[in-house]
Amino acid sequence: MRKSIRNILFLIVSVLVLTACGSAAADDEKLIKIGATAGPYSDQLKEGIVPILEKDGYKVEIVEFNDYIQPNNALDEGNIDANLFQNRIYLTNFNENHDMDLVASYGVPTAPIALYSEKHTSLDDLEEGMTITLPNDPTNLARSLHMAEGYGWIKVDKEVDPTIVSEKDIIDNPYNLKITPLEAAQTPRSLGDADFAFINGNFALASGLKLTEAVNVEQTPEDFLIYVTVRKEDENKPFAKALKEAYYSDEFLTYTNENSEGYVKPPYQLEKE
16 A cells, blocks of 8 residues: 555656656757857847747846857756847858857848047048058958058058958058958057047947947948858747747837947848838
8 A cells, every 4th residue: 555655756746847848848949059249239129129038938147248259158058048239241251160050040120340549530531651450350341451452541552352451461551551450349549549440340349339320331241241140950940930020010110210320221121111
């Protein structure tokens, strides 16, 4: 009799444990961890996307990063489910160099690279020997150099892949400019010493700069929009579909129109206007 009671109690406890584990697993399926650089894209998630996902029963944890390396490492290792900080060209190069298979799913409203200065208000203010700072990661360095070339400040070698042009590929520098690549996060701090600085939109806005204060703003092509990135095997999972639906929603378009003046919109938002 006692043995039977013990067996019954054991079964009851086992069922309760399994039920609890099942509930935890269900809860985990509704948790999305997203990595983003601190600043506008993290804010965009918190203010524009999380409320939409929460209505669908999801819980979102945002993990903030301050560089362009760790968000992809964390995603590849499975520590986060998605990240939001990079453009398609940067990701293609990163995948090749680090043997990863991450996928840029779709673009989001993007703050463009812009040229800022605390000393000058016009491109025409350029003079001999001025210092120009710009981000040193290959993709954004190339973008900045092509902007400078468009101003007539420099010329770069046309035989070099335009997506990875560096300061070493400058073949004409008629103003003897001091071209100084820096970590992207450091470019806003360089304004006190530099004459002009090319600054990524996320770091510009995070440091308190406004797009309307820029000397000049990039006309950002689609390849340089910031993309939601996931692991290839997760592209069609429920969380990835829910995240995409939130970005494609009319509710998020309204948020973008009200809070992201000067941002470059992705095609799916432009089609709704």
